[in-house]
Amino acid sequence: MDVFQVHQQLITDYRGFTSGFSQVRDERVRQHVDDRMRSGDQWPDPYLSLNPNFEAGGSIDDLVREDLLHPDCSRVFRISKDEPTGFGGYDLTLxxxxxxxxxxxxxxxxxxxxxxxxxxxxxxxxxxxxxxxxxxxxxxxxxxxxxxxxxxxxxxxxxxxxxxxxxxxxxxxxxxxxxxxxxxxxxxxxxxxxxxxxxxxxxxxxxxxxxxxxxxxxxxxxxxxxxxxxxxxxxxxxxxxxxxxxxxxxxxxxxxxxxxxxxxxxxxxxxxxxxxxxxxxxxxxxxxxxxxxxxxxxxxxxxxxxxxLRRATTADPADAAAIAECVDRGTPPDAVDAFVADPLAAWVEREFGLAEDAESGLPVRPAHPSTLPRAAKRLAEATARSDDVCRAAIEATLQRGAALLDPRTRRPLFAFRLHQFLSKGDNVYLSLEPEETRYITSRYQTVVPDGSPTGSERILLPAVFCRECGQEYLAVTRISEGGGSRFMSRQDQDVSGGDTISGYLFVSTDVPWPESAESAIIEQRIPESWLVTASDGSVQIAARRRADLPEVLSVDPAGYEVDEGGTSVAYVPSPFRFCLRCRVSYEQPRSNDFAKLASMAAEGRSSATSVITASVVRSLRAQPDLKKEARKLLAFADNRQDASLQSGHFNDFVQVTQLRGALYRALLENPDGLTHEMIEQRVTDALGLSLPDFAKTPDAKYATGRRTWEALRKIVGYRLYLDLERGWRITMPNLEQTGLLKIHYTDLPEIAADESVWVDRHFALRDDDPEHRQELMRLLADELRRVLAIDVDCFDELGFEQLQKLSDQYLEDPWGLGERETRPETGIAFARSGGRGTQRRHLYLSGYGAFGRFLMREKQFPRTEAKLTRDDSQKIIADMLAIMA
CATH class of the missing domain: 3.40.50.300 (P-loop containing nucleotide triphosphate hydrolases)
Structure with missing residues (x-):
């Protein structure tokens, strides 16, 4: 097995994971993060240790002859007794x-x-x-x-x-x-x-x-x-x-x-x-x-x-000329006798496996482990060869030593291990100054190390980033001090509702937050769902939202609020409700801020473990010389609860990625797209499963076999539709969010262009351009679909009950529905009511909602002179729903 290839793939996968779910908008901060990632701060060079060889103490049979052990111990303690029948194994050497x-x-x-x-x-x-x-x-x-x-x-x-x-x-x-x-x-x-x-x-x-x-x-x-x-x-x-x-x-x-x-x-x-x-x-x-x-x-x-301990090799590990010849040779000896006499093998054993005890002069384990780059550099200095050549020679020697067995102990001559430490990384810390001059570091500190030219300290605050646009915010705690306010560093960004002293600072010179609410409305910086239309037709901020508006302040580098001379900031109280740059808003005020703001120090531990595990297992399966039973990974957890959590997370991770992979392959094979009628069958085919992989009756035939396949197809369809919900897996965005999947709606261009269906509808739609009508219907359909307002059998009560029965009768875990799995709460009831029914899943699509505000925006309908009201937006939504239905 090429362990170095496995390790390289692991680092590649972990790098892609940690860098893939967060983005950084500011160029200087992004450069800093990229430099840290390139330098490998989150994955330092692995320590390499060589299991030393131990001095022999005699075989079990020897100890039996000396009467140290009972004779039956010779039958018990033997190596390879699990080989083919009739083979009694080898005598065990202690x-x-x-x-x-x-x-x-x-x-x-x-x-x-x-x-x-x-x-x-x-x-x-x-x-x-x-x-x-x-x-x-x-x-x-x-x-x-x-x-x-x-x-x-x-x-x-x-x-x-x-x-x-x-x-x-x-x-x-x-x-x-x-x-x-x-x-x-x-x-x-x-x-x-x-x-x-x-x-x-x-x-x-x-x-x-x-x-x-x-x-x-x-x-x-x-x-x-x-x-x-x-x-x-x-x-x-x-x-x-x-x-x-x-x-x-x-x-x-x-x-x-x-x-x-x-x-x-x-x-x-x-x-x-x-x-x-x-x-x-x-x-x-x-x-x-x-x-x-x-x-x-x-x-x-x-x-x-x-x-x-004893040395496994016999050559002189200090013979630089002989070692250089071995490096130039490139390929280590493939026979045991030649390998143990190889000078480079002796040097590798001394470097990674053995040191000399200063008191006794006997071989002992090294006090400090070494890394491959460090060892390659030392070997290059001793042999006058390049670091890359020496590194390749060391890797080849280690791999060959691991493949050769000691004829006495039947253990590898060089049993080595890589100890790789993976870190989630630390936060990015920024000083309270404008973007072009602020101090940037990833080392935890409370103040800028070089101090301030004015004599006062410059505090450092942890940065978090909007998951939609990458805008940075500073996580702070607001305290009263000296009759004014001061902002201090806050490490925990996940603050639930009701905490008025915790929040975020927004610093921006290109798009500063407006001084007044009126200016913010005019500049369209306020989310649509925060606005209401007054009786005089003017747009105002809803009364319940006024206390949550950002507050414009001036602060000095030490975090104190000042009247003038400081940096202009906008203080956003927690929990985070909307991004001051991209305006993405969150209608669940008590939801966790982790889903809204990314931190460089929080990658999602369970997801990271699943990614690492999957990477290793996938690499092991690709090793052609590794036995099937050896392609395993042993993972430890601190306690039983953590192990249960991680195993459940990994099972879910595998099933989701397997299903998404099948959907992706099915789309590649059908470049014209997949419709509702065919998607279940094509994705199930792309999974490449056989009956024993998912059936409770692995050898099912005839009607039972057909019903088992039908149950799998329906479960696949259910999971595919469920995965269309946007944003419920922060570290596992669906294919649409990653740009690998696009969803279109049948007949939208034709419906938008058919003037006869719009004659009796709201005048704004009736007089609108067909292209704009099509775009509005697509936006509305996207909003409905992303909250699972999808009219499919598996989402209604009767259909889900039938799906459960099929699953219980025919499917084995993990393909069947879970014992506690319940029918998902969707927005379908609201969609069927034409915009006047019960709102579910925070689906704000009435005249009071975000989509309604979008429709009421000035000049949204260029051909309409009249100013649209709340009732107009509700009627427009209802008309579009009725026509699309």
Whole structure:
């Protein structure tokens, strides 16, 4: 697998995502944002780490011959037992630290593993546990019950360990013949009753669940009774138990020992990141002190087991001339013996995998990880070759080393990893000055670093951007100070209604906000829905909107309101109601400002995770040399709730993109467009699904098969119409919003040109140009469609009920309707009433609404001399609806 190609595609996709849903209008600010993105501030060069090779501690068979392990361990711990039937696998070779752990465990002492990630820490306690159970069986002292409890900080780790135990304890043995039993007992288990009835030898759980076991009577009695004289307690990832949580776990260990009557309980801890300070002996002593306090039993410094590393290569990593020859050669050796003797391979191993301990001189992991560009630069300095050539040589060496297996351990010679940190980025911060002179930065600061020439500070305020036009606003809090007002930085832009001290500052020299409301009306800066027509025919601002108008002020660079000499700004109280430049307005006053204003520090975490996940999975599927079962991605979440949220979001993300992709492909295959009658069939065909992909009965035939396909087509049609709603997915605009889809309406030109249908309609429409009538009808149809005022069967009550029945009977998740999915609230009832019915979904299409105001605008109908009123606009809308129907 070419991991560098996967990484490059990941960065490309994430860059497109973070830059695609927000725009910046101001040229200087846009240049600043573009420069940051090009420099990779949000995705710094990944750290590259090479899993080091460990000193061998002998094979399982060797330890059996030395009587360190029971003979049956040779049957249990073998590699590749899951290969074709009849193959018993390979003998497992242990690392030196694993052998040391087994030796300490045989002596009955508690111990701690402090080896690095990927060092096989789990085998360091699993082997002793299994060996103990096997010896009890052989001696005839075996008693059914729990012999070991392994505690993980996350259920995901317990799940992963369960699969590892399956490889050793189940594969290679017949059904029910496993020598040692195990089970996972966590909050997500459905088989608790079976575990309580027949407790296993090894119990995998988390510390919260273990606490509950000791407090719930229905669980305490069977499990604690089964765990009498408990032999092992393992605490994985010890570094997570600190502070109050560490104290809780320490008390839990003591209570468990008392409840299980286990005075000789062995406690085992593992962690790769306990401490890095001091010498090796200092670190062992510190870890022993911490473990003693946590375990409640003495842990000797000698029983803190670290890793013993060895070099995989044999060449001199400092031979610059030989390394230069390898760089010029371009292709690393493809045989194991030649590769381990390759000078460039030795240099790569030293750069990314091994360093020398200053105290002992032994190989250790590097204290500081390196990046590929940094390593390429060092190699270029040593070999007098270009950075690009050296980078390509390093990548090729790493890839070849990962493909070659060590004949002794059957593990890759170079098992390396890329550690990529992805950031949502920081806000853009601007000083309170005119656009051409203001200070711009993306580093969080409260004031401009160089100060002000006048001696007063110049504050920095976070910028947010209109999602429609990219106009910048400064997020502020307005406070009273010294008898006047002062504006301070505000980080949280998502302010709900009723907060009068939070808002935004609008700074513009080319389109400043007018000083008076009358001027704003004349310049057509006020949204149509904010205006009313007085009895004298004049246009005024609605009384309920006057308190929400922007306030023109003058402020100095420190944020104080001043009488003169400051920067002219318009203060917009939160929540954000309309853009002062493009006039896009929001009729839901308490809605979240995230849907209206974009911040460079808020990309939509769930959407970002879904994009990253999809990118990696898609890249893995494109790797020809990767086995199908290996094309997987493992993702961790902080808790079960986050995992559930993210999995649901990802499922929705995949289905939406899959459906939109099918619609796009169907449109490409039908350049003349798709009509209502054919769109369901063509898009379903473009999905490329087979019956088992969506059917509850995968092998359905005849009428059942036909009905199953019909159900899928109807669901596809329903989802397509539902996706026409504008703006409900901020980070996932639909195809129309991205410019990939255009929607036309049948017969509009003919209807607009047919004078006979307009004779009895409102005089403004009757006397209008056909082209203008067509444009008005298109605008009205667009407004209706974007609030789902669409007359289709799946949106009415009976049609949706039939759709639910089809879905429940024939379709499997995720293609069917969800259990809690309800019929969408649409504007169809209003549309059918001709503009006089109930308003839904904030569909302001009556004479009091935005579209009505648009119709009443002066000179909107050039052929009409009369001034239009509210009643006129309502009649015009009703006439157009009636004719289009």
């Amino acid at each position: 690392h030196q630290h694993q052998r040391e752990a087994i030796e300490v465990a045989r002596g009955g002492a508690s111990y701690v593993l402090t080896t690095g990630t990927g060092s096989g820490k789990s085998l360091s306690y699993i082997v002793p546990i299994v060996d103990s159970v096997l010896r009890e069986r052989a001696a005839g002292t075996y008693r059914p019950g729990v012999k070991a409890i392994i505690v993980y900080p996350m259920n995901a780790l317990a799940n992963s360990q369960r699969f590892e135990l399956e490889k050793f304890l189940q594969r290679g043995f017949g059904e029910g013949e496993a020598p040692v039993s195990f089970a996972r007992y966590t909050g997500q288990d459905r088989e608790r009753a079976a575990i309580l009835a027949d407790p296993p030898d090894i119990l995998l759980t988390n510390y919260v669940m273990l606490e509950l076991v000791l407090t719930r009577p229905e669980e305490r009695e069977p499990l604690v009774l089964a765990a009498q004289d408990l032999r092992f307690l393992v605490l994985d990832e010890l570094h997570t138990y600190r502070g109050r949580q560490g104290a809780d776990v320490a008390m839990l260990v003591r209570r468990l020992r008392e409840a299980c009557a286990s005075p000789s309980l062995q406690v085992v801890g593992t962690s790769a990141t306990m401490t890095t300070e001091g010498s090796e002996s200092d670190r062992r002593r510190k870890v022993a002190e911490v473990a003693t306090g946590l375990f409640g039993v003495p842990v000797a410094a000698a029983h803190v087991i670290g890793e013993t």
